[in-house]
Amino acid sequence: MAAAPGHPRSGRTAAPHRPRRPREVLRPRRTRRRRPAPPRALVERPVPEPAAGQVVIRVRAVALNFRDLLIARGHYPLPVKPELVPGSDAAGEVVAVGPGVTRFSEGDRVMPAFFETWETGPMRMSDHGSARGGAIDGVLAEYVAVDARALVRIPAHLSFEEAATLPCAGVTAWRALFESAPRHKTGDTVLCLGTGGVSVFAAQLALAAGLEVIMTSSSEKKLDRVRALGVRRTIDYRRDPDWERLVLDATGGDGVDHVVEVGGSGTIARSLAALKIGGTVSLIGALTGVDANIDPIAILAKSARVQGVFVAPRSSLDALSRAMEARELRPVVDRVFAFEAANEALAALAEQKHVGKLVVRVG
Numbered sequence: 001m002a003a004a005p006g007h008p009r010s011g012r013t014a015a016p017h018r019p020r021r022p023r024e025v026l027r028p029r030r031t032r033r034r035r036p037a038p039p040r041a042l043v044e045r046p047v048p049e050p051a052a053g054q055v056v057i058r059v060r061a062v063a064l065n066f067r068d069l070l071i072a073r074g075h076y077p078l079p080v081k082p083e084l085v086p087g088s089d090a091a092g093e094v095v096a097v098g099p100g101v102t103r104f105s106e107g108d109r110v111m112p113a114f115f116e117t118w119e120t121g122p123m124r125m126s127d128h129g130s131a132r133g134g135a136i137d138g139v140l141a142e143y144v145a146v147d148a149r150a151l152v153r154i155p156a157h158l159s160f161e162e163a164a165t166l167p168c169a170g171v172t173a174w175r176a177l178f179e180s181a182p183r184h185k186t187g188d189t190v191l192c193l194g195t196g197g198v199s200v201f202a203a204q205l206a207l208a209a210g211l212e213v214i215m216t217s218s219s220e221k222k223l224d225r226v227r228a229l230g231v232r233r234t235i236d237y238r239r240d241p242d243w244e245r246l247v248l249d250a251t252g253g254d255g256v257d258h259v260v261e262v263g264g265s266g267t268i269a270r271s272l273a274a275l276k277i278g279g280t281v282s283l284i285g286a287l288t289g290v291d292a293n294i295d296p297i298a299i300l301a302k303s304a305r306v307q308g309v310f311v312a313p314r315s316s317l318d319a320l321s322r323a324m325e326a327r328e329l330r331p332v333v334d335r336v337f338a339f340e341a342a343n344e345a346l347a348a349l350a351e352q353k354h355v356g357k358l359v360v361r362v363g
């Protein structure tokens with residue numbers, strides 16, 4: 001049996017800066033405040049020991065998601081564990097391996113998948129109970145113990161900060177475009193709403209696959225940044241609130257083949273209006289709220305395929321990693337914060353000045 005980090009039987013010299021009792025960030029109590037409450041405390045706990053089938057990871061980077069804000073505010077609609085360690089997306093290195101683990105060894109650079117139990121195939125109801133940083137403890141910690149079946153190797157060309165963005169935002173965009181939907185043809189058009197984590201990933205992946213991308217944003221400055229990634233058609237939805245008309249104009253009146261719908265109640269009707277007949281809407285998020293009145297006629301008149309996407313199994317993260325490595329694609333990391341500044345990172349996420357991802361460096 002391999003020993004835990006710092007264990008005298010490990011045969012490895014423990015790094016001198018490695019604390020015996022690693023710190024974790026705990027979420028605040030349930031709150032009705034609109035602004036994110038600061039995480040309640042940095043706490044110290046023993047370095048976990050790997051149980052059978054587990055590895056212990058020294059976390060090096062954690063990427064934040066809009067969901068982390070909802071959870072911190074007490075507004076997340078799904079069950080949240082009390083005294084939660086937040087954060088679903090991490091990258092780090094294996095420092096201890098439990099009995100029965102053969103695929104990973106000390107020193108491997110890895111990412112845990114979003115769900116601890118969803119390995120492949122269709123999601124089961126029980127998988128909901130294994131969502132990191134929600135139903136179970138997350139990864140905003142110096143060390144975490146993870147089931148080895150949930151692990152994926154980090155693509156060689158990516159840093160820890162970049163890799164940490166794949167397990168939720170990256171793989172959600174990947175699954176929506178290439179696994180859940182009917183196969184796209186070169187030249188199909190994808191509409192990405194806003195310039196947050198999921199949307200920027202969707203734009204990058206779509207462009208890499210030879211698809212056309214139309215991207216909206218509240219800001220010309222942000223649109224400059226996505227144009228630099230290769231997005232040729234952009235719309236400022238503050239300046240043009242009827243942006244679905246511009247999407248139709250840009251597609252010769254036909255509409256787009258796929259909408260990566262992260263807006264929710266404030267955007268869903270326009271997204272359906274911007275859709276081509278027979279197109280797909282991937283329902284992923286609800287940045288503007290969840291109280292939408294969806295017109296069934298808007299769906300049936302377009303013969304639209306409306307699919308919910310809830311992250312993905314580990315096998316999808318494997319597939320995304322391979323695709324990113326083959327094309328040497330790099331995620332867009334807007335800013336990196338220190339572990340002690342996790343509160344500031346969450347506040348920055350709420351301000352929505354970022355393009356792509358905000359990341360917390362750990363250790």
Ligand SMILES: NC(=O)c1ccc[n+]([C@@H]2O[C@H](COP(=O)([O-])OP(=O)(O)OC[C@H]3O[C@@H](n4cnc5c(N)ncnc54)[C@H](OP(=O)(O)O)[C@@H]3O)[C@@H](O)[C@H]2O)c1
Pocket residue numbers: 064065066067168169172193194195196197198199216217218219222237262263266267283284285286287288309310311312349352353354356
């Ligand atoms: N179902 C899933 O598996 C899954 C996975 C990941 C995320 N999500 C959900 O997807 C949504 C996006 O997540 P994220 O992590 O990518 O968020 P994020 O990085 O925090 O995205 C924030 C950005 O969204 C854009 N935005 C805000 N309001 C908008 C509006 N009315 N129309 C268009 N864009 C708007 C803004 O960009 P601009 O200023 O450029 O407009 C803002 O900076 C959230 O609701 C999240 O919970 C779901």
